[in-house]
Amino acid sequence: xxxxxxxxxxxxxxxxxxxxxxxxxxxxxxxGPSExxxGPSAGDRTPRRAGTATAVGVGGALVALLAASxxxxxxIGPAGLAPGDVLASIAAHLGLGExxxxxxxxxxxxxxxxxxxxxxxAVGAGLAICGVVMQALTxxxxxxxxxxxxxxxxxxxxxxxxVLGMAVALPVAAFAGALAALxxxxxxxxxxxxxxxxxxVLAGLAVSAVFGAVTxxxxxxxxxxxxxxxxxxxxxxSLAGAGWPAAALAGAAIAIVGLPLLATGRxxxxxxxxxxxxxxxxxHVPRTRALLLVATALLTGALVAVSGAIGFVGLILPHAxxxxxxxxxxxxxxxxxxxxxxxxxxxxxxxxxxxDPRELPVGxxxxxxxxxxxxxxxxxxxxxx
Amino acid sequence: xxxxxxxxxxxxxxPCGLGxxxxxxxxGGSCPARPGTGLEGSRVSFARGSRxxxxxxxxxxxxxxxxxxxxxxxxxxxxxxxLLAGVERPEVAALTLDGDDLVALRRRERxxxxxxxxxxxxxxxxxxxxxxxxxxxxxxxxxxxxxxxxDREVIAHALDAADATAFASRRYDELSGGERQRVNLARALAxxxxxxxxxxxxxxxxxxxxxxxxxxxxxLADDGLSVLAALHDLSLxxxxxxxxxxxxxxxxxxxxxxxxxxxxxxxxxxxxVEASVLRHxxxxxxxxxxxxxxxxxxVAPEPAPAPEPA
Numbered sequence: 145x146x147x148x149x150x151x152x153x154x155x156x157x158x159x160x161x162x163x164x165x166x167x168x169x170x171x172x173x174x175x176g177p178s179e180x181x182x183g184p185s186a187g188d189r190t191p192r193r194a195g196t197a198t199a200v201g202v203g204g205a206l207v208a209l210l211a212a213s214x215x216x217x218x219x220i221g222p223a224g225l226a227p228g229d230v231l232a233s234i235a236a237h238l239g240l241g242e243x244x245x246x247x248x249x250x251x252x253x254x255x256x257x258x259x260x261x262x263x264x265x266a267v268g269a270g271l272a273i274c275g276v277v278m279q280a281l282t283x284x285x286x287x288x289x290x291x292x293x294x295x296x297x298x299x300x301x302x303x304x305x306x307v308l309g310m311a312v313a314l315p316v317a318a319f320a321g322a323l324a325a326l327x328x329x330x331x332x333x334x335x336x337x338x339x340x341x342x343x344x345v346l347a348g349l350a351v352s353a354v355f356g357a358v359t360x361x362x363x364x365x366x367x368x369x370x371x372x373x374x375x376x377x378x379x380x381x382s383l384a385g386a387g388w389p390a391a392a393l394a395g396a397a398i399a400i401v402g403l404p405l406l407a408t409g410r411x412x413x414x415x416x417x418x419x420x421x422x423x424x425x426x427x428h429v430p431r432t433r434a435l436l437l438v439a440t441a442l443l444t445g446a447l448v449a450v451s452g453a454i455g456f457v458g459l460i461l462p463h464a465x466x467x468x469x470x471x472x473x474x475x476x477x478x479x480x481x482x483x484x485x486x487x488x489x490x491x492x493x494x495x496x497x498x499x500d501p502r503e504l505p506v507g508x509x510x511x512x513x514x515x516x517x518x519x520x521x522x523x524x525x526x527x528x529x
Numbered sequence: 530x531x532x533x534x535x536x537x538x539x540x541x542x543x544p545c546g547l548g549x550x551x552x553x554x555x556x557g558g559s560c561p562a563r564p565g566t567g568l569e570g571s572r573v574s575f576a577r578g579s580r581x582x583x584x585x586x587x588x589x590x591x592x593x594x595x596x597x598x599x600x601x602x603x604x605x606x607x608x609x610x611x612l613l614a615g616v617e618r619p620e621v622a623a624l625t626l627d628g629d630d631l632v633a634l635r636r637r638e639r640x641x642x643x644x645x646x647x648x649x650x651x652x653x654x655x656x657x658x659x660x661x662x663x664x665x666x667x668x669x670x671x672x673x674x675x676x677x678x679x680d681r682e683v684i685a686h687a688l689d690a691a692d693a694t695a696f697a698s699r700r701y702d703e704l705s706g707g708e709r710q711r712v713n714l715a716r717a718l719a720x721x722x723x724x725x726x727x728x729x730x731x732x733x734x735x736x737x738x739x740x741x742x743x744x745x746x747x748x749l750a751d752d753g754l755s756v757l758a759a760l761h762d763l764s765l766x767x768x769x770x771x772x773x774x775x776x777x778x779x780x781x782x783x784x785x786x787x788x789x790x791x792x793x794x795x796x797x798x799x800x801x802v803e804a805s806v807l808r809h810x811x812x813x814x815x816x817x818x819x820x821x822x823x824x825x826x827x828v829a830p831e832p833a834p835a836p837e838p839a
Binding site: 196283285410413414416417418420421423424425426427428466467470471472474 | 647
């Protein structure tokens with residue numbers, strides 16, 4: 145009624161709509177007038193399918209690469225094993241065939257190297273997942289469990305319960321430590337003027353330094369032998385001595401926390417334009433962010449409990465995968481997890497064999513690769529801001 | 530008076546569709562085919578700390594109308610849009626969309642009916658345009674699974690409607706400001722909303738892109754979408770909006786037809802500048818010329834029909 149009156153004037157006495165329309169059409173050179181859209185719109189399906197196909201193809205390749213990497217990595221080192229030997233040992237232990245290896249060689253495969261390689265795969269996958277989730281939620285390309293201090297916090301928790309002889313509580317303590325460090329980092333960054341990439345990383349640096357020092361202190365006062373080596377292993381990360389219990393803990397963390405996180409791709413996508421946009425897309429922002437960050441702390445805690453604080457995996461892998469498949473999280477999350485697993489399997493193999501018979505903490509190698517990548521990202525972030 | 534209405538606690542008269550027979554409401558051809566009363570809010574308030582940022586605002590956006598939200602910086606325009614989009618929770622007497630209580634509506638459900646285009650949207654590097662538009666499908670999708678055929682259809686349609694199809698496969702961070710704004714619009718349209726809220730959609734755009742954006746909003750409204758946009762350019766608002774709402778210090782100071790509302794006394798009171806109302810030589814719409822308030826004389830010798838301040 146009243147409405148119609150207004151609209152009637154619109155038609156009769158308001159030529160204003162006309163220039164508006166013309167102005168809309170004037171955008172033709174860019175978008176083209178609406179008629180010939182059949183062509184471009186049919187054409188725009190192609191990159192979408194190609195994008196999905198790329199993601200599926202990369203995913204398949206990574207799964208195959210991971211399987212091959214696990215088998216090959218087990219063969220590397222003294223003992224002269226062939227991939228066939230590894231497959232035979234696996235088959236025998238899964239009850240699919242007769243054991244063909246000598247008990248000693250079989251023990252090398254099944255008791256020594258296989259759990260360590262699988263632990264490396266699980267830790268690599270988990271750290272990469274944590275990196276993707278934290279980068280999306282904090283909208284910070286530099287976020288990663290190591291740089292934001294979670295790994296150091298988890299180390300403190302783990303070391304304290306080990307010193308107290310309560311190894312049963314290891315994952316819980318590591319989780320509590322990671323959570324405390326996360327709260328400290330985000331709180332400090334917020335107090336220092338907001339969650340910008342630079343402030344957050346600086347806050348993470350401060351928190352890491354303090355927690356790293358506490359870890360060193362606890363070990364130094366309590367350890368009976370070789371405390372320096374042990375300090376190094378917790379601060380830099382090492383998979384030396386990872387047996388089946390470690391593999392089981394890391395695997396369980398991936399299954400219980402990591403896999404559900406893989407399903408949050410769409411939610412993380414909603415944060416692409418920030419909190420307000422996420423909220424307008426129907427996301428309960430504070431609750432979602434708290435839930436997902438606690439999940440990353442839980443996952444980090446479990447991983448650090450078995451490997452110490454391995455740095456930069458959560459930082460580098462997501463960026464590398466993003467370059468190939470783009471920034472959509474539904475593809476980025478699982479592919480980063482797979483790439484992280486492959487990456488850490490090989491880096492740990494290097495750590496174990498490069499200076500044979502001496503072991504290198506694997507974190508030294510990840511830092512050697514990750515440091516320059518971090519520097520490049522930092523420079524790019526500064527240029528962008 | 531029709532279209533976007535706001536004012537001191539008046540109960541808005543029913544716009545098309547409400548209480549009227551369907552035939553009557555569609556007879557003019559201006560009321561959309563889909564039934565519904567659009568957005569109706571009464572006494573919407575929001576406090577930040579102890580300060581009332583939005584103070585008892587009554588606002589109505591009927592279906593198919595373009596409303597312009599005007600006011601100086603800090604008047605509460607952005608906050609009001611956020612409240613209407615459900616980003617923050619207002620205190621309200623009533624807030625309904627097509628008669629459904631928005632406060633009680635679940636977030637996802639609300640996101641399927643109301644879309645918000647923010648000011649200065651920033652996306653991470655490397656996101657393709659079609660994926661940005663695909664974000665608008667999130668309220669319609671479950672956590673698992675890819676885009677359905679219908680999702681792809683809606684995305685293609687949204688790109689088309691926003692004149693953004695030509696750069697669908699480019700990267701969002703490589704686009705110009707005007708192109709980005711069209712992609713932002715397409716993302717909002719992919720939500721298939723009934724109500725589209727925009728926060729200064731012409732900000733940072735060149736004049737051609739500004740006209741293109743507002744022309745697009747006009748067309749979308751003609752197709753049945755309700756549109757409410759915060760704008761700074763009063764002449765553009767007067768040209769494109771069915772109705773304007775003027776906000777100052779969180780309070781509605783005037784609302785109605787742009788030609789009735791945008792008078793020199795009101796502009797002086799709200800923005801603190803002297804204004805002359807001219808007529809656009811070809812469209813006849815109001816055109817505003819400004820001078821600083823401390824200037825004693827008006828500069829333009831205007832044959833404006835609106836009464837000039839002494």
